[in-house]
Amino acid sequence: MTKPKLRIGLIGTGFMGKAHVFGFASAPRVFDLPYDLELHTVADITVDAANRAAAAFGFAHATADWRRIIDNPEIDVVDITAPNALHKEMALAAIRAGKHVYCEKPLAPLAQDAYEMALAAEAAGVKTQVGFNYLCNPMMTLAREMIAAGELGEIRGYRGIHCEDYMADPAGVFTFRHDPAGGGALADIGSHALATAEHLCGPITRVMGDCVTMIGERPDGKGGTRKVEVDDVGRAFLRFENGATGSIEGNWIATGRKMQHDFEIYGTKGALAFSQEHFNVLHFFSTADAKGRQGFRRIEASPDHAPYGLFCVAPGHQLGFNDLKAIEVAGYVAAIAGKGPEPFNFRKGLRIQTLVETIQTSSREQRWIDVK
Amino acid sequence: MTKPKLRIGLIGTGFMGKAHVFGFASAPRVFDLPYDLELHTVADITVDAANRAAAAFGFAHATADWRRIIDNPEIDVVDITAPNALHKEMALAAIRAGKHVYCEKPLAPLAQDAYEMALAAEAAGVKTQVGFNYLCNPMMTLAREMIAAGELGEIRGYRGIHCEDYMADPAGVFTFRHDPAGGGALADIGSHALATAEHLCGPITRVMGDCVTMIGERPDGKGGTRKVEVDDVGRAFLRFENGATGSIEGNWIATGRKMQHDFEIYGTKGALAFSQEHFNVLHFFSTADAKGRQGFRRIEASPDHAPYGLFCVAPGHQLGFNDLKAIEVAGYVAAIAGKGPEPFNFRKGLRIQTLVETIQTSSREQRWIDVK
């Protein structure tokens, strides 16, 4: 029962590079994948860094030149976790070389670039994946299924947020996340709130944005300061194709909040409430419950909520953040084998960028805008 | 140590009329009031209803004609809990008669009417009070004091909601709350979210509104239907004078939610989170806490948070909704005696109406509007 190999080349070894490797390591133990995953080559900026990463992560080869991964015919999948500004060049090169491409979010700083990338991938027929791993949570899947099955009735209202505080300190140095091209709280984490909103409620058709810069300049890391133009808080009113209305907020100066990716959905027959701070739980209110016995029900993740049971046969034991990455990997690998749709491909990554930019434009122009 | 009497005439005996009576009954036991409160006369639509209310609530007299209360020189305070559309006529009559006026929220369906009422009261020099009792909560007072004292540093962000589901059922009959003049979720409960926002963070200077009707017609109670034009959900982006930005949502079709009057405030040194679902608790995050020991602190109402200790000498025992009304009454009675400012006078009631209408206009005209 020997399986074909799927050889992976990883570019970038930071927070997300490591998370991907955790995903590659766990996925084959948890899931019955159609391939044996082989950690082939890892690229970092220097040879030393690449060698260290290869040893730590279990890659057979290391390189300081990411193009060696593109050029190597042995490699099947190029996994890009390098800084956002490089995603496009790397992805297009990989696509041209006929490789499947797994790219961290955001797909590209600008929707126009993301569009080019999606088109190229579709033309080349390669499988793509953008890392929106919160969507891989079994409780998120449960929410989506409940909505699709009509358990909440018609959806009327939505409120989503993604608030953290990693940029709350004005002494924090200017980084690529503050780059006017593609930076800001809305792009960085508001994008998660948007992805969840569409994942659950379907297409957003119209937005009114409110993007605000609260910390106008930051240390440049060289003794001076640099002007910040991107938003620290990005809000939007939303209209959905299904008739619902709602709002989202992305906020990276939300003092005290570490992972407040929350939503609340109101339907005609029920409601859901969720907080990523306790992401193994989904709260469900049903108007079908008996009078005097109604209330939000705290559903704990269990083997009833696939693929939780593959991680743990007992309910309530809880998945972790890195486990979501394993689910993401498994879905992508299945898609490469033709055993399922791409869970979140470049086209979807483009979609999120489009939403972000439409909201930014709306905020700038202070008017409602239809999402194309 | 005999006290002067303060004679009260109550108009209206529904939900709020009863709550006011609870306030009048409890306040003198809890607080050392400057007056003896005397429940003098109660007015309802019929003599029978008024008599029943007098007996149940402890009023000495009853009448089916509210003008008898206005005309009675014995009565010091006219308390109006009649339907919103009648507030103005009643209040102006009472003011003309030189009486103090206590009026349930909203002060009037339209800000213009509220303006007239506030002017009249100020010209007459009578003391006024509008019922925004959530603000009387000791934990709300604590929040306000902490912010004023700089415990959160500079305030940067605010998110407030007031969501309930009492209008979620489309089979619910058209009521005065659906009246185009003054009706809608934003006016009815979004107004609470606005009151709390300004109570804590100071003046709102600019808004962008999003008011939505989701249930377009309702039974008229006579076998037919009636078109609904007011909002079921009212949202707004906010700018505060102190430089903070924020948002509020009023929503009366939020399935499953009964009393979700919540806020979250982010400052440079700390944050607060509050839910009216557990209104004896305030959550406080301080960046001054030691590394590795930071987290939102669940502060329970206690005698350290005046006037909680007057209700109960032991911490954690909890106040109820009607207790907030007793605090409101006590503050108002003190103001009448000249022993403190009016806690929430007609001018402030007008302010809330102005905010509501500015948001409604902004929504209709789809543009940001300065709040006058």
Add this chain to the structure above:
Amino acid sequence: MTKPKLRIGLIGTGFMGKAHVFGFASAPRVFDLPYDLELHTVADITVDAANRAAAAFGFAHATADWRRIIDNPEIDVVDITAPNALHKEMALAAIRAGKHVYCEKPLAPLAQDAYEMALAAEAAGVKTQVGFNYLCNPMMTLAREMIAAGELGEIRGYRGIHCEDYMADPAGVFTFRHDPAGGGALADIGSHALATAEHLCGPITRVMGDCVTMIGERPDGKGGTRKVEVDDVGRAFLRFENGATGSIEGNWIATGRKMQHDFEIYGTKGALAFSQEHFNVLHFFSTADAKGRQGFRRIEASPDHAPYGLFCVAPGHQLGFNDLKAIEVAGYVAAIAGKGPEPFNFRKGLRIQTLVETIQTSSREQRWIDVK
């Protein structure tokens, strides 16, 4: 529709005296009582204190001699909130005078005294009430009704606690609560845990106690110290007549806890979880819920849970601690009028004392003991 009067004489004006007055003040507004309550006379240790209390609480008369209340033929109900050690003498005198007696818990320091009191009251045919107001909570009533109706199936397990921290500081002075006769955490608050346990699950038949003194001496308030012999923590294993087993803990040195009167009940078909820290909520798990949709349901107090609706017609607005006292008063007054059973009479107060003493004896003798 004039009602007969029920004239009340109150002995003691501290924490509980005040809480009773709040109950007398609110109950007639909330409930349609069979009597008009008249606050006739209040007794305190000095004339001044009594006069002040009369003014603050609204009593017509004041006295420094509690026997004046007993002797006054106008007074119908004697309400005793004096220190525990005086309960017996006062209650027996009142009973002899043919008066109804309302007595704060504990009924008496020793079960033997409580027994005498209960017998005397029964012989005299007067109505009695002991203040166990947590049981008056509509959510507690809901829990009891759900259990009685079989919604949880057969009850198998129970875990109850009542933990506070008002004695956690060893610098706290020796008080009557530390008196070897009737003092200690088990008697003071563990008694609440026991009352709730029997209220919900029926008779406890057998106990194994564990009573511990952690702070062995306390300041005597006169510059010296005094040995403490009563328990700071009282625990017990329980057997119930219905076949269930369980445990309780009373703990007054539980640092950080202010009102942790919690329980969890496990049945064959469901479970309940409750915390007095949020006493307007009851959590309900039902095995009848659909697979993958099961979870503890957060039921908020609403007009579906009588008598909540008499306080507030809208759900989720929440009762306070003093409101529970109003419910207690209403139940007692109805019993006096013959319109219902005594909610928690001296016989039941005796029962709690008996349980407390049996657990204390069991702890001392280190053996299981049947509860008589």
Add this chain to the structure above:
Amino acid sequence: MTKPKLRIGLIGTGFMGKAHVFGFASAPRVFDLPYDLELHTVADITVDAANRAAAAFGFAHATADWRRIIDNPEIDVVDITAPNALHKEMALAAIRAGKHVYCEKPLAPLAQDAYEMALAAEAAGVKTQVGFNYLCNPMMTLAREMIAAGELGEIRGYRGIHCEDYMADPAGVFTFRHDPAGGGALADIGSHALATAEHLCGPITRVMGDCVTMIGERPDGKGGTRKVEVDDVGRAFLRFENGATGSIEGNWIATGRKMQHDFEIYGTKGALAFSQEHFNVLHFFSTADAKGRQGFRRIEASPDHAPYGLFCVAPGHQLGFNDLKAIEVAGYVAAIAGKGPEPFNFRKGLRIQTLVETIQTSSREQRWIDVK
């Protein structure tokens, strides 16, 4: 920088076998281990099952005879996740062969067997580990460190539970967990509550047990029934060497509870509260907080709480159950390399068995017993 290999032989491929494999797979990516872990051989009951497990889990070899693992000189560590009754024979054989032994809990059905195993391991000088992975949680480590550092002051009270409902259904078949030798709720999960209690508060010196069988017979899986003699609920009162007193409960018929491994610790200066249902959070109350600002602080797991940061550089993202296993593996592997103490060796596993049996004996004999 090539590392020496550590070759692992795994016996048993069920729930825990899989969890161990997840640990072996993740640990090297998360931690800089002193060895390369090699999944050498896996044993299951049949060749087919073993082959399937080898493929799924990534072992190079498979066998239906666990003694082949013992006999293979290439293998360094024998990992035993077979049924409890087999632990002793397997472990002693492995120890005799000079191998390190990693054994799932309970170490053996009876303390006497565990004692023999611990002695054998110590005599042979091999490194041992028993799977008590809840203790590997960074928040548990934080709690232990805070207590050790005196942040809570002197510890006075402890309350621990481990409640689940996997045996709540009386139709559930009799399994090895119901075996009179070593079975029951106290042994199965109460053991976790005991392990946590000693991990945090140090040695338990004396116990009073209360072990109860609620479901007296179960289907035997062959159409008949079988008598159950082990406890469904096991409770104990506790005395600690440090002077604190406390209690624990293990309950496997706690309807609705899936992972209620909770504790609450009260000290003279502070308190901790924890629930495994949200195991990335620790609640901390400090009496050093300012008056009016005290409350339980919700500390979220972050890189400040090692080794969380090795899994994720951002706070609040949360570890999962299987991540705890990776931490367990890393600690054990470090101990094998002589770079740290054995985190939870056979001697400690024996300790837990001793506590369990002492409580069982105490319950049977209805008396307090000193723990040897």
